[in-house]
Amino acid sequence: MIEVLRRILTLTIKEFMLIWIDPKSRFVIIIPPLFQFFVFGYSATFDLQSVEYAVLDESRTEQSRTLLNHFSGSPHFELVGMLDSTSQVSELINTRDARLVLHIPTDFADRVTNHEPAVIQVIVDGRNSNVASVALGYIQEITQQYGAQLQASLVAANPQVTLVQRSWFNKNMETRWYIVSSLGGIISMVIAMLLAALSVAREREFGTFDQLLVSPMQPAEILIGKAVPCVFFGLADAVLLSIAAAYWFDVPFRGSIVALVIVLLAFLFSVVGVGLFISSMSVTMQQGLLGAFVFIMPSVLLGGFTTPISNMPLWLQNGTLVNPLRYVVQALREIFLMGADLSTIWPYVWPLLIISAGTMPAAAIMFRLRTQ
Template sequence: MMQILRRIRTLVIKEFMMILRDPKSRMVLIVPPIIQFFVFSYAATFDLQNVEFAVLDESKTVESRSLISHFSGSKHFELVQRLDSTAQIPEMINTEAVRLVLHISRDLADNIVNGDSASVQVIADGRNSNVASIALGYVQDIIQQYSASLRSLTPVIRGRTPLIQRAWFNRNMETRWYIVSSLGGIISMVIVMTLSSLSVAREREFGTFDQLLVSPFQPLEILIGKSVPCVFFGLADAILLSLAAVYWFAVPFRGTVGALFLILLAFMLAIVGVGLFISAISVTMQQGLLGAFVFIMPAVLLGGFTTPISNMPQWLQYSTVINPLKYVVQGLRDIFLTGADVSAVWNYVWPLCIISAVTMPAAAVMFRFRTQ
């Protein structure tokens, strides 16, 4: 037993040295995670800022000017032009000069004074449906705020039931919290997949694979020796990015460190198993990289990072059961935002353990098969 551990330790040290001495591997470990983290964190957000809109005010009253001020005073909207007639509206939308046009009718003030329902028309550019739906949500919030201000000033329309909104876990509805909290799992997956998918293929391409075959090392020992550095660097990157999420982007960390370490460790083991399986069936490093990216793209799309899994077709939801990223994305969000502990994230950990129990032996079998 001591000899086996000694051989595995030798392989682990050798693998660490190969990774750290290779300039390309060092580049993969340091530069891409930092760049990807900050680019995704700042660029990938569902919040809209300074949405350009035009207004056609046919009322030209104190009430209409007050409504316009609610829009222009919001950080989400920017008034760029005032229109004179409805004939100008199609041109503004068709040429993408604005994303929204606010059309205020002539009878707005009269309806407000009489206590009648006052309608405001909003024309949105629907070519980007996601942006349009979010912008219309902001419009609805502003209209509700404007209506609330009218109720406080106009006794005629008092007595209506106000809508009080409250968001748990993310009071200000910052989408950056939602994205950054799980970003460490995705970026570390890319790093671990790249390292593990190249580990065996690198040996073949450099001509050192034959030396491993004639050495006293068993195939399982070689795979363990190659797994440990990948898991170590993946954990290091994920924890570093989690610290950046807390101290740079001020994302709250409400869970426990033990839960964070446990789910990341289970996730790294599952990803390393997939990466080593790809590497075991690859002859060149190019094939290993291609196999890694063939896995990464569907995993990200089906992982629930940007698109909720519940919105996918039912048959596609079933396929996400074998996606390791699905569990770490939801687990990290629960740890950061809802304060999940070890017992709460166990529902995400045991599927990752099952995936590891399948991928690791599969990689060992393929490695043994390719060595024969």
């Protein structure tokens, strides 16, 4: 038994040194994580800033100007032009010079003073549907503020139902928190998958594979020796970038570090299993890389990282149950923002352990199959 452990340890040390000495592997653990951290952190947000808008004010009254002041004061919007007639609207929208046009009709002021519903038309460019929906949400908010002020200024106010809204865990509804808190999971997956996918394939390509086979090591021992460094580097990157998320992007870290490490470990074992499986199957490093890519892309897109799983059709939601990423993404968000501890995230840890129990032996079987 001690002999076995010693052998695994030796191989693990060798793998660590190899990853560190090999410029390609060193590249994998340093550059992509940094790149992804900054690109995802800065560009992946659904919040809008300075949406270009134009105004067609046919009312030209104090009332309409007050409403428009609410818009010009908002950081979400940027005025690009005042229009004189409806014929100018299509030109502006078509050319994307303005992404929305506020059209205030002539009867706006009369209706406001008579306490009738005053309708304003908003024309939005739907080429990017999400920008359109989010911008409409902002407009709704602004007109409501205006409406509330109006109501308050009336002497005999009508009874009104108001919605008092609060958002828990993310008071200002910043979508960056949503993306950045789960980045550690994505990045550690990319690292661990790539390193694992390259590991066995590298031995094959360099011809050192046969040397490994004639050593006293069992296939399972070889795989454990190869898995440990991948998990280690994946974890190290994930933890470092989680710290960076808290300090660089100011995402609150409210949960427990132990829970973070444990869910990441369970996750990393499951994906390293997949990586070693791909690597055992490939003859060249090139094939290993490609296989990893083919696995990573769908699992990121269907892991709830950018778009919620609950928006998918039910059959696909059930399909994502085998995607290890969905558990770690949700667990990291709850640890960061909801302050979850180990017991709260246990529902995400055990599926990962089950997936690992499937992928690790699958890698061993594939490894054995391809050595014969």
